[in-house]
Amino acid sequence: MQRIDLAEKFSLFTDRWQPRIVAELNGQHVKIARIQGEFIWHDHPDEDEMFFVVKGAFRMELRDRSVELSQGDMFVVPRGVEHRPVADEECWIMMIEPKGTVNTGAAGGERTVEAEWV
Amino acid sequence: MQRIDLAEKFSLFTDRWQPRIVAELNGQHVKIARIQGEFIWHDHPDEDEMFFVVKGAFRMELRDRSVELSQGDMFVVPRGVEHRPVADEECWIMMIEPKGTVNTGAAGGERTVEAEWV
Numbered sequence: 001m002q003r004i005d006l007a008e009k010f011s012l013f014t015d016r017w018q019p020r021i022v023a024e025l026n027g028q029h030v031k032i033a034r035i036q037g038e039f040i041w042h043d044h045p046d047e048d049e050m051f052f053v054v055k056g057a058f059r060m061e062l063r064d065r066s067v068e069l070s071q072g073d074m075f076v077v078p079r080g081v082e083h084r085p086v087a088d089e090e091c092w093i094m095m096i097e098p099k100g101t102v103n104t105g106a107a108g109g110e111r112t113v114e115a116e117w118v
Numbered sequence: 119m120q121r122i123d124l125a126e127k128f129s130l131f132t133d134r135w136q137p138r139i140v141a142e143l144n145g146q147h148v149k150i151a152r153i154q155g156e157f158i159w160h161d162h163p164d165e166d167e168m169f170f171v172v173k174g175a176f177r178m179e180l181r182d183r184s185v186e187l188s189q190g191d192m193f194v195v196p197r198g199v200e201h202r203p204v205a206d207e208e209c210w211i212m213m214i215e216p217k218g219t220v221n222t223g224a225a226g227g228e229r230t231v232e233a234e235w236v
């Protein structure tokens with residue numbers, strides 16, 4: 001039970017698309033990640049996923065449209081909805097999703113990574 | 119499924135200690151509130167509560183210590199832990215907690231309010 005300084009947490013790593021866990025509540029993990037470039041199309045069959053832009057901007061691509069998100073914006077991707085985050089420049093995001101949620105969801109593949117605490 | 123601009127959401131109300139719901143995921147509500155002054159001591163017997171400072175600063179008082187939180191800081195109050203938020207100047211916070219969580223928890227009383235969507 002201590003203060004979690006997000007900027008300090010981001011300073012502890014530089015790799016991208018590698019979510020780190022910073023907090024846990026009610027079966028959810030709060031994760032942070034640096035992202036740049038395109039991720040893969042995927043969905044999470046049983047998990048809603050919240051994105052919050054801590055710094056910078058990115059685009060959440062959905063199958064029927066794209067949503068531009070910048071610092072201070074939030075977006076919830078409901079379970080089962082295909083999405084692909086794309087960032088032209090490095091963006092810092094915070095995510096909230098159930099513990100055990102896999103970054104690539106049902107798609108899997110080589111970009112799958114396990115989130116670790118930071 | 120749309121962009122949630124927190125600054126725009128905060129611009130829609132001015133009252134304090136009146137949480138507004140801005141998003142829902144996995145049985146949790148994401149709420150925002152303007153706070154200033156002292157709240158009451160309370161705990162939530164069955165709900166962990168996450169606080170994130172969107173703007174300004176506040177102090178989370180616990181029975182054995184206080185934790186100073188400023189913009190970009192996060193803090194999780196586990197279920198059953200007594201706490202009291204205090205803000206010397208107006209502070210904007212985001213909270214995540216299970217749907218139906220009451221702002222005054224087990225303490226109840228006149229400062230109990232129902233959160234509405236904004």
